[in-house]
Amino acid sequence: MSAIKVILSGGGTGGHIYPAIAIANEIKLRYPDAQILFVGAKDKMEMDKVPQAGYDIKGLWISGIQRELTLKNLSFPFKLVSSLLKARKIVNQFKPDIAIGTGGFASGPLLQMAVSKGIPSLIQEQNSFPGITNKLLGKKADKICVAYDGLERFFPAKKMVKTGNPVRQDLLKIDNKKEAADELFSLKPDKKTLLVLGGSLGARRINQLIEKELDFLQIHNIQIIWQCGKLYYEKYKIYNHTKDVQVHAFINDMAMAYAAADIIISRAGASSVSELCIVGKPVIFIPSPNVAEDHQTKNAMAVVNRQAALLIKEEDLDVDFENKFSQLMASPEKQEELGKNIKGLALVNATKDIVNEVEKLLKN
Missing domain, CATH: 3.40.50.2000 (Glycogen Phosphorylase B;)
Known part of the structure; x- marks a missing residue:
């Protein structure tokens, strides 16, 4: 043939x-x-x-x-x-x-x-x-x-x-890589790690939120891997290595970033949602309202309706973020439930x- x-x-x-x-x-x-x-x-x-x-x-x-x-x-x-x-x-x-x-x-x-x-x-x-x-x-x-x-x-x-x-095949093998990931990103093992993702170009509203909430996040004894996107790196790099924050224009080794994370804030593009199901960590989706047919909100809701993630709309961030984040941090049971449920949706x-x-x- x-x-x-x-x-x-x-x-x-x-x-x-x-x-x-x-x-x-x-x-x-x-x-x-x-x-x-x-x-x-x-x-x-x-x-x-x-x-x-x-x-x-x-x-x-x-x-x-x-x-x-x-x-x-x-x-x-x-x-x-x-x-x-x-x-x-x-x-x-x-x-x-x-x-x-x-x-x-x-x-x-x-x-x-x-x-x-x-x-x-x-x-x-x-x-x-x-x-x-x-x-x-x-x-x-x-x-x-x-x-x-x-x-x-x-x-x-x-x-x-x-x-x-289809997702990156290396995501299937991250379960026992937490220690190696902490080392790669120079993280402190005694602190929870928040991974912030706004897509490859970045997400303006998510970046504004993280900048505004840095002091609030400190109260929760959190370290942050913040992928702000290449369009926004010049603006936000001033926070690099301050208050346990590291700012990246782009993360090359996403599998290791996922392995390091305890909680993830993300957009709800289709590929991101599929990856996050495989990763199996608690996720707060902040869908982009600027996409055709509002499909990011629909993607996120398909997961949220199965008690497998949280969702905060951009317009509600100022009112809801601190409350929802604090509740999640205060409940290891909720974190475990979200992680287990989202992993159950993985294909x-x-x-x-x-x-x-x-x-x-x-x-x-």
Whole structure:
């Protein structure tokens, strides 16, 4: 059998890119001679992240449609036509055996063209509330891998399989690494560690909260690993190594950061939620209100409704944060319950299960 050819598209944010890379890695593991090509949006982060992971990528001139009337929307039809033509050319030249989309602008034109040529297609939806691209593609794709229950509202039930979201495999092995993690981050073993995550770019409102509450957090005898994001590092680095705080633009070894943490404050992007389920520590979600369809709140609520995490909306932080945090710190039982319940939601074999579905499509 000749080497299989796989085309993948997903991007715009880490939440679409990293699952696509994880799927590509698992395919490579099973088919070392597989030819894999990524397709992304020209000026988005996938154009850097995918080559760093060792894969070729081609860029389309595409962006999302703005929700309010703006001049940017005038160029959208031209971008769409341009990207459909380029996607058709890429598909014709590469001749993939299967097309995989993980969401984001570029996956729309690419999968549209693949489907029109009769190429088997699979989409992976990370969120509890799908984005526009995947909602449109769901009607045409052969298989839809989802991470949450209840998506029959958006996709044909017979095409869906619940696999979970691909996550970093090193997270599966953090259980006995607390001591090594404390050493790596120069932490004091007699203090509880709070890990603060705002996504790869950072979260302005979470950063403002932590700055405002530093003295309050000191009262609880806490040390903080604060990932403020590269956009905010210059502003917040002044707190580095003051009051048991360490500020990072980006954390390279996330598995060890999770291993060090006793409590985690995080956004509720789909990949983050899936990772936190595997990590199994008490979490306070502060969803971003600035994402399409408010899907971060929906992702978080899917966990909160199972008594597996706490949630504070951005607008309620000034009123609720100190109260909720103090209650959590005062109750080791609550911490244990949240950790145990969130771990019970983990789908640890997601990447393998998705690639199993890819193999079934290839065989058909």
